[in-house]
Amino acid sequence: METVVIGMSGGVDSSVAAYLLKKEGYNVIGLFMRNWDAALNNDIEGNPTFDQNICPQEQDYNDALEVCKQLDIPLHRVDFIKEYWDDVFTYFLEELKLGRTPNPDLMCNKYIKFDLFIKEAKKLGADYIATGHYARRVGNKLLRGLDNNKDQTYFLAQVNAQNFKNVLFPIGELQKEDVRKIADELHLETAHKKDSTGICFIGERNYQKFIHNYLKPNPGDIIDVKTKKVIGKHNGLMNYTIGQRRNVGISGNLNRHYVCGKNVKDNVLYVAFSDTPEYLLSDECIISNINFISSVHPTFALAKFRYRGEDHPVELEYIDDDHIRVKYKGLAKAVTPGQACVLYLGEECIGSGIIDKVRKNNEDLWYLN
Numbered sequence: 386m387e388t389v390v391i392g393m394s395g396g397v398d399s400s401v402a403a404y405l406l407k408k409e410g411y412n413v414i415g416l417f418m419r420n421w422d423a424a425l426n427n428d429i430e431g432n433p434t435f436d437q438n439i440c441p442q443e444q445d446y447n448d449a450l451e452v453c454k455q456l457d458i459p460l461h462r463v464d465f466i467k468e469y470w471d472d473v474f475t476y477f478l479e480e481l482k483l484g485r486t487p488n489p490d491l492m493c494n495k496y497i498k499f500d501l502f503i504k505e506a507k508k509l510g511a512d513y514i515a516t517g518h519y520a521r522r523v524g525n526k527l528l529r530g531l532d533n534n535k536d537q538t539y540f541l542a543q544v545n546a547q548n549f550k551n552v553l554f555p556i557g558e559l560q561k562e563d564v565r566k567i568a569d570e571l572h573l574e575t576a577h578k579k580d581s582t583g584i585c586f587i588g589e590r591n592y593q594k595f596i597h598n599y600l601k602p603n604p605g606d607i608i609d610v611k612t613k614k615v616i617g618k619h620n621g622l623m624n625y626t627i628g629q630r631r632n633v634g635i636s637g638n639l640n641r642h643y644v645c646g647k648n649v650k651d652n653v654l655y656v657a658f659s660d661t662p663e664y665l666l667s668d669e670c671i672i673s674n675i676n677f678i679s680s681v682h683p684t685f686a687l688a689k690f691r692y693r694g695e696d697h698p699v700e701l702e703y704i705d706d707d708h709i710r711v712k713y714k715g716l717a718k719a720v721t722p723g724q725a726c727v728l729y730l731g732e733e734c735i736g737s738g739i740i741d742k743v744r745k746n747n748e749d750l751w752y753l754n
Contacts, residue, residue: 388412389553390506391515392498393453393460395445397575398517400452401564402555404571406515407456414509415453415460417446420469420497420586428587431594441588451574463505465497469586472496477584478599481623484649485723491543491737493585495676499541499548513551520734521557522549527678527734532560539692542727542737546678593624593632605652607635610645610664610752619654622647627753628665628719646752655752664752666716667745672709672726672738679735687729688713690720690740696729709738716745722753 389406393399393415407413419442421428423435434441446462453460473492480487498516506514518537519530527549530536556564568576583589600623607617617635619625625633629644633656645664646655657664682703687696688711697717702710711726720726720743727737743753 386410386412387512388414388510389513389515390414390416390509390511392502392517393417393449394517394581395448395452395575395578396517396581397568397573397578398519398556398564399449400456400517400573400575401559401567402515402517403452403458404456404567404573405555406553407458411513413456413458414511415449415458416502416506416509417449417460417462418497418502418586419446419462419464420466420473420493422466425466426470426474427598428590428595430598431591431596433589433591442586448574448578455571455573461509463502465501468501469493469497473585480723481596481600482649483723484622484647486626486721487723488540488725490540490585491725494541495543495545497586499544499552503548511551513553515553515555517556518554519557519559519561520554522552522554525549525679528557528732529729529734530554530557534693535561538729538734539689539725539727542678542725542734543674543676544678545676549678593620596621596623603652605654607633607654607656610655610657616656622649622652622654625654627721628662646750648752662718664750665719667713667720667743667750667753668716669710669712669744670720670726670740671704671742671744672711673707673741674739675707675709675736676738677736679730679733681730681735683730683735686735687731689727689729690717691724699728701728708741711738 389411391403429435450460473489476492477487477489503514519532519535520538521528529538603621604618606615607619609616619634625644640658641660642656642658645657684701688699698714700712722740724740725737726740728735743750
């Protein structure tokens with residue numbers, strides 16, 4: 386009998402995935418990862434659960450333990466708190482200091498879930514590992530999950546291709562409502578548990594207060610991108626995202642506005658006043674940190690610039706081993722430095738890069754870069 390070690394998160398998706406694997410006849414072993422310690426990591430401000438009797442991570446472990454008891458499978462536990470801080474959270478903070486908009490979920494999958502977890506699973510005798518991601522593997526191809534609204538290949542696109550060997554995605558063919566239905570019919574502890582949101586393994590936070598635990602305020606000018614006039618003060622560029630419309634800090638100004646750029650060197654936040662996203666539009670970007678999952682390196686593909694964003698037909702120009710120029714057919718909105726550009730050929734996710742520069746009409750958008 387072949388052994389599968391599955392990442393048990395304490396959520397409904399991994400619970401049903403474990404059930405399906407056992408139903409298929411595998412020897413299933415659960416492995417729970419604890420990657421964040423609020424007290425150890427000074428996660429106090431902006432943390433709505435800090436004073437609770439039991440922290441969310443322990444509640445997740447208890448839920449995973451209960452599900453494993455219901456399914457009659459063993460559950461092991463491992464701590465990657467230091468590794469998560471070193472490889473994921475430090476990256477997140479360094480990108481914020483550069484004025485960029487990082488996506489820690491991609492790095493969490495790259496360094497934790499599909500690297501350290503695999504090594505730990507092998508110690509338990511794993512022939513395969515499995516997760517509750519909405520994705521599919523067919524041969525050597527990584528395919529989108531069949532539930533278009535839950536497909537998670539965007540977050541898997543920085544994982545080393547070698548680390549997908551012997552990986553199973555048991556719920557990749559299912560719709561979310563079917564997963565809930567199976568859990569409900571089995572009376573699993575997690576059947577009606579709310580899906581986790583927020584930063585990977587950290588959860589929901591008041592973002593600005595949370596960031597204040599690690600990066601101190603650095604006030605600067607808010608400038609109207611069109612008139613170049615100072616119109617207010619911001620409390621630190623790391624607190625704002627491109628396209629943001631609320632809580633920008635322009636007191637008393639009721640005109641429609643949005644954040645359209647940052648200048649880290651001069652500590653300036655740029656804002657545009659308009660109902661149209663003129664200053665958020667671009668027609669190409671430069672990506673680095675290239676990671677190809679597929680052996681195919683096409684010149685035409687589909688690109689997704691954010692999770693649940695639309696697919697953009699693009700042309701790829703290979704500048705060097707770690708830089709690609711991505712030219713879109715038409716304009717795209719809020720393509721943001723630090724975010725991932727994930728590439729597809731139809732249903733296949735072929736890889737990704739991190740957005741470095743955003744351009745329009747052959748010129749860098751200075752207020753975005």
